[in-house]
Amino acid sequence: MKAYGKKVWLVPDTYLNSVSKNGFLSHEAICVINTSDVDAEIRMTLFFEDREARTDFSASCGAMKTHHIRMDKLRSASGEPIPRDTPYAVLLESNTPIVCQYSRLDTSAAEMALMTTIAYPVED
Amino acid sequence: MKAYGKKVWLVPDTYLNSVSKNGFLSHEAICVINTSDVDAEIRMTLFFEDREARTDFSASCGAMKTHHIRMDKLRSASGEPIPRDTPYAVLLESNTPIVCQYSRLDTSAAEMALMTTIAYPVED
């Protein structure tokens, strides 16, 4: 199938809330669709407000698959989670075109709140 | 009227929650507007994390009409619903230009949560 999308995407507003007050865990997902015939290897760069950017996170999405990447479950190359309660932003760089959508589910106020947006694609 | 929009659209984050706790059913809609003079026939390809993509879903939107396609009510050519509680993603291919917006209503935590985004359009 034709490889739809772009190779570079950005999400400026990411934030992992450490509080969950009902059965649903507060979490973020960067959801990827890969319509190409090759697996997508995705390098992530995390930007912060008060510390250096980190390049030790990555993810993948198989050919003709989707991957709803749970940011709260993601681990760095050395096994570390993304820090909680810390404003950050994400740059994604893939070897093959993909489309990315960012969603957040928050249950810190007991009931569920949701938000979503297609991420920002960089033109080739 | 001029046919606004694009023929190919993608939604990376789709998910049908099986839980509804108030009078509003948890559901997703892919909302289509068709400003062209011909009916839109829309082929859908569903992508999953752990199984092959499916091409047996489709929908339509009349000329000069809108169609808020309820994904929970959609049935495949053989009558099957989209699996619940399963991360998926959708590629839409239309014979005429359309504009697509994806929305989710979730009542699994009793109160209502909403999210929406214009889908990702593929340039011709």
Place this chain on the structure above:
Amino acid sequence: MKAYGKKVWLVPDTYLNSVSKNGFLSHEAICVINTSDVDAEIRMTLFFEDREARTDFSASCGAMKTHHIRMDKLRSASGEPIPRDTPYAVLLESNTPIVCQYSRLDTSAAEMALMTTIAYPVED
């Protein structure tokens, strides 16, 4: 100031819920920003699932102003409101470039739910 944006915009998912269960009224707004030096006269076409499109709604946004157009307060040329509990979609055509964002606030499940997206711009 430079006139930023586009003259034609679409919103596929609009819906006025007739139920409000707390002090905040369920409503939709199409929010317009006009950075140009002329007032924006905005023609709206409303598309439905089961009836003919309507062209008897319009709005305006002054030069160097914003207008958060409340769709529940909008009236047609003959004084009619937009029908409630009816899926529809909106095409906006302005005489001068504008930027449009669509937002919905829903209190039908008592607590508040919000969703928003930049509308779909048509390239010139």
Place this chain on the structure above:
Amino acid sequence: MKAYGKKVWLVPDTYLNSVSKNGFLSHEAICVINTSDVDAEIRMTLFFEDREARTDFSASCGAMKTHHIRMDKLRSASGEPIPRDTPYAVLLESNTPIVCQYSRLDTSAAEMALMTTIAYPVED
């Protein structure tokens, strides 16, 4: 790193609710990512429905950093906050390419509601 994004962005729907009913303060954020090698100096112009536009707000985002700009904490050059309960819209102009996402958290109905969208980028 390559400077991704655009220098000019618009957000048509901004609104600071003065009511907060749980431990989370109702607020808005314009979240910026700056992948360039120079600090971003961001001029803001605020547009209103019933008064003149204001140009006395600004913000910054360091090179290779993110800044989740809290609009409720922002102050004008003369120390004034953005007026509450007032529909407004924002134009952002940066000296270096950035990507902007707008998010709102509302707790005026006690439980939390969230909404987000990538802002509207102006092509160079």
